[in-house]
Amino acid sequence: MVRDIAKCSSEELQEIREQLDREYAGYLAQNLKLDMSRGKPSGSQLDLTNGVLDKLDTYVTSDGMDARNYGGFDGIPEARRLFSDLLGIDYDRIIVGGNSSLNLMYDAVMRLYVFGTGGHTPWRKLETVRFLCPSPGYDRHFGICEDIGIEMITVPMTEEGPDMDLVEKLVAEDESIKGIWCVPLYSNPQGVCYSDRVVDRLAAMKTAAPDFRIFWDNAYGVHHIYEECRLKDIFRACEEHGNPDRVFYFFSTSKITFPGAGIALVATSVNNLKEVRRHMSAQTIGHDKLNQLRTVRYLKSAEGVKAHMRLMAEELRPKFDIVLDTLRRELGGTGLASWSEPKGGYFVSLDTLDHCAKETVALAKRAGVVLTGAGATFPYHRDPRDRNIRIAPTYPTCEELQKAMELLCVCVKLAGVNKLLSEKRS
Amino acid sequence: MVRDIAKCSSEELQEIREQLDREYAGYLAQNLKLDMSRGKPSGSQLDLTNGVLDKLDTYVTSDGMDARNYGGFDGIPEARRLFSDLLGIDYDRIIVGGNSSLNLMYDAVMRLYVFGTGGHTPWRKLETVRFLCPSPGYDRHFGICEDIGIEMITVPMTEEGPDMDLVEKLVAEDESIKGIWCVPLYSNPQGVCYSDRVVDRLAAMKTAAPDFRIFWDNAYGVHHIYEECRLKDIFRACEEHGNPDRVFYFFSTSKITFPGAGIALVATSVNNLKEVRRHMSAQTIGHDKLNQLRTVRYLKSAEGVKAHMRLMAEELRPKFDIVLDTLRRELGGTGLASWSEPKGGYFVSLDTLDHCAKETVALAKRAGVVLTGAGATFPYHRDPRDRNIRIAPTYPTCEELQKAMELLCVCVKLAGVNKLLSEKRS
Numbered sequence: 001m002v003r004d005i006a007k008c009s010s011e012e013l014q015e016i017r018e019q020l021d022r023e024y025a026g027y028l029a030q031n032l033k034l035d036m037s038r039g040k041p042s043g044s045q046l047d048l049t050n051g052v053l054d055k056l057d058t059y060v061t062s063d064g065m066d067a068r069n070y071g072g073f074d075g076i077p078e079a080r081r082l083f084s085d086l087l088g089i090d091y092d093r094i095i096v097g098g099n100s101s102l103n104l105m106y107d108a109v110m111r112l113y114v115f116g117t118g119g120h121t122p123w124r125k126l127e128t129v130r131f132l133c134p135s136p137g138y139d140r141h142f143g144i145c146e147d148i149g150i151e152m153i154t155v156p157m158t159e160e161g162p163d164m165d166l167v168e169k170l171v172a173e174d175e176s177i178k179g180i181w182c183v184p185l186y187s188n189p190q191g192v193c194y195s196d197r198v199v200d201r202l203a204a205m206k207t208a209a210p211d212f213r214i215f216w217d218n219a220y221g222v223h224h225i226y227e228e229c230r231l232k233d234i235f236r237a238c239e240e241h242g243n244p245d246r247v248f249y250f251f252s253t254s255k256i257t258f259p260g261a262g263i264a265l266v267a268t269s270v271n272n273l274k275e276v277r278r279h280m281s282a283q284t285i286g287h288d289k290l291n292q293l294r295t296v297r298y299l300k301s302a303e304g305v306k307a308h309m310r311l312m313a314e315e316l317r318p319k320f321d322i323v324l325d326t327l328r329r330e331l332g333g334t335g336l337a338s339w340s341e342p343k344g345g346y347f348v349s350l351d352t353l354d355h356c357a358k359e360t361v362a363l364a365k366r367a368g369v370v371l372t373g374a375g376a377t378f379p380y381h382r383d384p385r386d387r388n389i390r391i392a393p394t395y396p397t398c399e400e401l402q403k404a405m406e407l408l409c410v411c412v413k414l415a416g417v418n419k420l421l422s423e424k425r426s
Numbered sequence: 427m428v429r430d431i432a433k434c435s436s437e438e439l440q441e442i443r444e445q446l447d448r449e450y451a452g453y454l455a456q457n458l459k460l461d462m463s464r465g466k467p468s469g470s471q472l473d474l475t476n477g478v479l480d481k482l483d484t485y486v487t488s489d490g491m492d493a494r495n496y497g498g499f500d501g502i503p504e505a506r507r508l509f510s511d512l513l514g515i516d517y518d519r520i521i522v523g524g525n526s527s528l529n530l531m532y533d534a535v536m537r538l539y540v541f542g543t544g545g546h547t548p549w550r551k552l553e554t555v556r557f558l559c560p561s562p563g564y565d566r567h568f569g570i571c572e573d574i575g576i577e578m579i580t581v582p583m584t585e586e587g588p589d590m591d592l593v594e595k596l597v598a599e600d601e602s603i604k605g606i607w608c609v610p611l612y613s614n615p616q617g618v619c620y621s622d623r624v625v626d627r628l629a630a631m632k633t634a635a636p637d638f639r640i641f642w643d644n645a646y647g648v649h650h651i652y653e654e655c656r657l658k659d660i661f662r663a664c665e666e667h668g669n670p671d672r673v674f675y676f677f678s679t680s681k682i683t684f685p686g687a688g689i690a691l692v693a694t695s696v697n698n699l700k701e702v703r704r705h706m707s708a709q710t711i712g713h714d715k716l717n718q719l720r721t722v723r724y725l726k727s728a729e730g731v732k733a734h735m736r737l738m739a740e741e742l743r744p745k746f747d748i749v750l751d752t753l754r755r756e757l758g759g760t761g762l763a764s765w766s767e768p769k770g771g772y773f774v775s776l777d778t779l780d781h782c783a784k785e786t787v788a789l790a791k792r793a794g795v796v797l798t799g800a801g802a803t804f805p806y807h808r809d810p811r812d813r814n815i816r817i818a819p820t821y822p823t824c825e826e827l828q829k830a831m832e833l834l835c836v837c838v839k840l841a842g843v844n845k846l847l848s849e850k851r852s
Contacts, residue, residue, distance in 0.1 A: 147708035261716035282573035
């Protein structure tokens, strides 16, 4: 029977805590050892694309180039074509790079910082440069800002994307706000899919900075698990609203084939691409075309990717089921937590009572389960309410995950009850 | 019979020119079409390592990591070990990256520019930053400086490395000189091997800039063709002279396996590595470990690389023979040209009479043979004497190369005779 623990009396809470202490002690005795800190695929998920490891039976690209040699700066044509078909991006906007979309993002921000764009002052010459960071969000986006010294402004997320009222207000007022990080489909960690209206508002909004840029990291763009969310075409929307150069679009196969050895892309307007090419061609003669060929030969086509992602969904759905079922069963109605119910992606976002995330993560760690650090989903690792925990269900086996989730729920309750008790005392 | 054309009379020169005009017209009639502009391997050279394309029969590294997944930021242990053995660099100093050492160089310079090092002012905040560029040199090194806005100072090359008297004088006087580009073995384009004395002076010299750095691009470190040049250990020399943080060392398999899909490394002091890791880990989660594994599985060991490079020398020696024999036969004793006689590497450096390189390259181009642009081997593409041409013999077949070299020699003579004639006239 579900009990709204948040409404219990001190005596009831004391009783519940004794019960939870016993349960927690039981987990301690099990000597668990499990790392759920990162959004890593499991071995069996990776096995789904082991064909990528096969002998590459040709090194000639569709335009007759020897992929072993130098050349082909923009990426091989068949890779650009596949991504163009898959994502609905113009072929000519796409540069296919190496194994890391993060690297493409870092370098994109760095170029704007060092060189500027469109004749505007390079960001390095400005007193302050700020980015909007819809949060909870992806820690490595925030890490790029932190490394380069870009000030981060936290913007809350809603069910359909960033809080656009706030975003519009901030970018209109503050010329130092130069960018926003977006994971528009199955956002990390909530699994939020940006609504058409949010995409339109991002494309249309008036920005005080003429060189404001959207960093559109569509990392989970084809990672449907329960349902297929659709994403409005940000490039077209930006063009329609007279902001054709506003977007840098990123994508990769890191979570389609192999995280360590996928292929990534950056896509942007023709104007922006000219600048990207100018500097990137001083940085490299070209990316690994053999791995592009290898990846495309394995995935075959946009349809091939979609078929593969249906297999992947079969692999991941049981894990998401475990996470969501356990949360519902153990925490539903307790008043101690709320969580996202994503339709796809790689994560579930869990909110504890305020000021309980750090303690929850610490309790889990002491029992052998390493979660993503509390605070990691916010700029500067500072979750103002200390309540958000990112659950990454992909790496453990189903049995491990079941156990870890049960432990996690005990920890959430224990931290919550401790907090309630200490409030009653004070 | 060799004629010292440079000493001929006007009448003799006129006669020679008519003969050369006829020869050149003969080449025009042949409709040649050949690109010798870049140091690219030929298809048959690439075929030597097609085993890299084979099925990868494991994805587990020597330390038990799944190379398909995230992790392993420094590179897989067996790759670091192989390079450590091959180059005599401490294992712990090495980070193995992606397919491009140029990318590692660009990023290394960019980090110093943006973040600085060791608490010194980041270079971006200085009025002027200068690099020494031993020239003729590698155009892409100069391209990095040009892109980032680093002023380049040309330093002449000698038979044993950069003109060290000048280098020592400049770095001692000018605090804005922050770096020097070096290709210490079989330099691009002359094939010069730095002597022990030059390495020692580079390591020991007093620099006005406390954050002066040597960019040590050992691109041809194992590319022996006629003889095996040895290179003094720059890291040890720098340590002995109290400058342990002076060097960033770069290497890659781009010209061992595949230019488009090799693996590259950066090695530096522990202090520098800390800074590299801090920023690079914001830039990427890790490089392509599967390609590292693939490359190491194919090359096996340092000994395996050396054995492969002996095969490669067999492939390249006939091409270098053609270049050098043709230069000797056609231009030896004419007084119209001089050239390097490298023992290894990828290039031969040719000097025409002053102010004849551009015309020579243009003449060759008109006859269908594209050479590296005249001037490319100097900062800002400005060869002060307009005389240097980089010959890249690796890409054409032997027959093509023989024809191209004969044409080139005709063009050198034609440009030289034209110049001598116009001097006599004025």
